Amino acid sequence: MLQCSLIQKLPSNAIGRDFVIGDLHGCFDLLESLMKAVEFNIDQDRLFAVGDLVxxxxxxxxCLELIEQPWFYAVMGNHEAMMLDYFKAYQRTGYIDPYFDESDESGYIEYGGDxxxxxYQADKATMSQAFEHGLELAANLPLLIVVGENEQRFHVVHSxxxxxxxxxxxxxxxxxxDIDEWLENGIPENTKERFYWGRTIMQGYFDPVPQLQVGLSRTFCGHTIHQNIRQKLSHICLDTGAYSSDVNSAYSLTIYDIKAGGSWVSASYCRNELVYGDFV
Ligand SMILES: [Mn+2]
Incomplete structure (x- = not known):
């Protein structure tokens, strides 16, 4: 089971802007160009990540090390969860087999963890200190972030x-x-994994489906790739496939400006120019 604080509550940002970024999957350089494009101010603005940093x-x-920045907030993605699972035995024993591919029964290495x-430090049969620190950072990610009150309220979850x-x-x-109740009593056990593995809504199981769910504030998520931002049942999915954007020009990394009412910018490895748009 995941040992994290599970749910994090934050006030609205009174002095600056709030942005959400889609699944980073190691595309740190694309993020840098987007932050430059929006003139991100680390003293005032905040950046929320929907998980799958790695x-x-x-x-x-x-990307994992961003968690240490005071302006950066992220939730647990299934890739962080898989990584933590893969290194559980190592954290217990302090030893790891160098043959990552062959020793991986979980599928994590094959699934992008290579x-x-x-x-890996062959002389000591351990992982580097920087990597171990990254693991610790990932282990403390919440499953859900709740920001602000009333009209300004939004959530961040991986799926x-x-x-x-x-x-x-x-x-x-x-x-x-329900979420307000969880802030008091915790998230029910039988629902946690859906927060970072589920694909029911975005894969269209309920389609046609309204954009808004009455009673649920805007909930930013990722996990299911599509070339455009989509909204279903108050879930706004920002996974536009950053890591595939080197081979598929339809894909990109997207940053979304919450206070500007959904203006977004996207960056891709395939193209030299950023793309700007408004999500309505
Ligand atoms: Mn995912």
């Missing part, structure tokens, strides 16, 4: 706030009132 792209550890081999009883309940997703 795997597949070129700069996984630098970058970790770079941080979806789907109720486990969605097939028999008219209301398919958790509401603000």
């Amino acid at each position: 795997d597949r792209g070129s700069y996984s550890l630098p 970058w970790v081999a770079k941080y 979806e706030l789907l109720r486990p009883d969605y097939s028999t309940n008219d209301i398919k997703v958790w509401l603000d009132s």
Whole structure:
């Protein structure tokens, strides 16, 4: 089971802007160009990440290290969860087999975790200190972030706030009132994994489906790739496939400006120019 604080509550940003970034997957350089494009001010603005900071792209550890920045907030993605699982035995024994691919029964290495081999120290059969620190940072990520009150309120989660009883309940997703209760009593055990693995809403299981779910504030998520931002049942999905943008020009990394009402910028490895738009 994940040992993290699970749910984090933050006030609205009274002095600056709030941005959300889609699944980074190691695309640190794309993030840098987007932050420059929006003139991100680290003294005033905040950046929320929908999880999956690591795997597949070129700069996984630098993306993990962002968690230490006071202006950066992230939730746990399934890739962080898989990475933590993979290194559980190592954290217990202090020893790891150098043959990452062969020793991986979990599928993590094959699923994008092969970058970790770079941080293996053969002389000591351990991982580097910087990598171990990255693991600690990932282990403390919450599953859900709740920001602000009333009209300004928004949530950040990796995949979806789907109720486990969605097939028999008219209301398919958790509401603000449920989340408020979790802030007091914790998130129910039977729903946690859906927060970083679920694909029911974005893969269209309920389509056609309204953009808004009454009673649920805007909930930013990622995990399911599409070339455009999409909104279903108050979930706004920002995974526009950053790590694939070197081979597929339809894909990109997207940053979303919450206070500007959904203006966004995207960067891609395939093209030299940034793309600007408004999500309505
Ligand atoms: Mn994911």
